[in-house]
Amino acid sequence: MAGQEDDVTDNPYDQMVIDSMMAAPGIQRVPTPKVSLFIRRGFLTPEECAQVIERIDRGRQPSTVTDYNGDAAFRTSETCYFDVNDPLIVDIDQRIFAFSRLDLKYGEPMQGQRYAVGQEFKAHTDYFEPQGADYQTHTQVAGQRTWTVMIYLNEPEAGGATRFKAIDKTVQPETGKLLAWNNRRPDGSPNPSTIHHGMKVRAGTKYIITKWFRERPWGWA
Numbered sequence: 001m002a003g004q005e006d007d008v009t010d011n012p013y014d015q016m017v018i019d020s021m022m023a024a025p026g027i028q029r030v031p032t033p034k035v036s037l038f039i040r041r042g043f044l045t046p047e048e049c050a051q052v053i054e055r056i057d058r059g060r061q062p063s064t065v066t067d068y069n070g071d072a073a074f075r076t077s078e079t080c081y082f083d084v085n086d087p088l089i090v091d092i093d094q095r096i097f098a099f100s101r102l103d104l105k106y107g108e109p110m111q112g113q114r115y116a117v118g119q120e121f122k123a124h125t126d127y128f129e130p131q132g133a134d135y136q137t138h139t140q141v142a143g144q145r146t147w148t149v150m151i152y153l154n155e156p157e158a159g160g161a162t163r164f165k166a167i168d169k170t171v172q173p174e175t176g177k178l179l180a181w182n183n184r185r186p187d188g189s190p191n192p193s194t195i196h197h198g199m200k201v202r203a204g205t206k207y208i209i210t211k212w213f214r215e216r217p218w219g220w221a
């Protein structure tokens, strides 16, 4: 539906998620009709962030991309697949649910990312390209990606912002700040305006949590 406001969607589940986040104290909605994008500063405490960073440093390995495009420098960060039974991770999952009402059954297991100086995740969308070669493989069990929840765990000394170029919005890393956006348009189709770039870290190190949700149960909970 052209011109539809970002707090209105044809999907009652998405609407419930939006309403839930809008009711949270300190919530900010980025003012654009193109994407439902929410920011919540201080979602995690600095102490919790430091504990998650320790986990990432212990478990990190090179990141992968889902639809390889021939550019080996496309995503140069490292990834940590958290232990899903770790009480700290379980607690953060529960708080993401309490905040957003995003059903954890539809969530992929939470991941951490670490970017050293010069590392980045070039402009991409989190949904799987319906034209992509591996679309069937990626979506056959749990379906397409729906919502993304991301939390910055620290502030690199320079660089490392997340840039949404289609809506001209750049979000600066800040310890404990959560970002959440809907990767779908109101009619349920993938929203290309969600394109975003985890920009190069220029000084220091950047740590984040990423959590992606799907259309159907992931099958782990």
Ligand SMILES: O=C(O)CCC(=O)C(=O)O
Pocket (backbone or CB within 6 Å): 113, 121, 126, 160, 161, 162, 196, 197, 198, 199, 208, 210
């Ligand atoms: O690092 C960032 O700012 C963005 C990360 C991201 O887009 C992702 O992990 O999908």
Ligand SMILES: [Fe+2]
Pocket (backbone or CB within 6 Å): 124, 125, 126, 196
């Ligand atoms: Fe992303």
